[in-house]
Amino acid sequence: MTTRARVVPRSFYARAPDVVACELLNKVLVGPNGSGRIVEVEAYDGARDPASHAYRGLTPRNEVMFGRPGHLYVYFTYGMHWCANAVCRDEGVAAAVLLRALAPIAGVERMRAARAQARRDRDLCSGPAKLCQALGIGSTHNGADLTRRASTVHILDDGMAPPRSPAVSTRIGLSVGVDQLWRWYVATDDNISRK
């Protein structure tokens, strides 16, 4: 990482989640344990998306999704896993991008310690709950401001452009909204949760 890396500004996030998702590819997520390049994402659009946590309106859990763009929405699922999203669109409109996989950059030793089960380094961040465990992201980071370098969790642009033609697929692990092609990933990367 060079000094030319800068935080992604709030205006970037204040757009539709499918647009934000595509452009988050190849940006850098920084967390407590290190950093990684974002290589897989999914879009969730509360207003018209039955798979979105915000589809049925505001609740204590999804409150952050309704807030300002550029913040982190962290939720707990399956009794043991944390997952992290970048909040999109204007305040009052719920939308988010689920961060699904990273290519590790810095702090790999700490990530290995945080994910002792991982047999290979490509298993460290190859899933939405894996990357949170690897980077040390949890409930205390819900609502974190991703646009501030001082924030424990933030996102940097180090100059690498998003892929011109990312791979596209349906989203993973859903029982509704299964037909939307709202998953994007860097086709050539080894750290993808699933082909």
Next chain:
DNA sequence: ACCGGGATGTTCT
């Protein structure tokens, strides 16, 4: 490689 089941607890019906 692929597939099936269990872990584990919050959230919402």
Next chain:
DNA sequence: GAACATCCCGGTG
């Protein structure tokens, strides 16, 4: 009481 934006392990081929 069911569902859940998941992961891991142990089976089989």
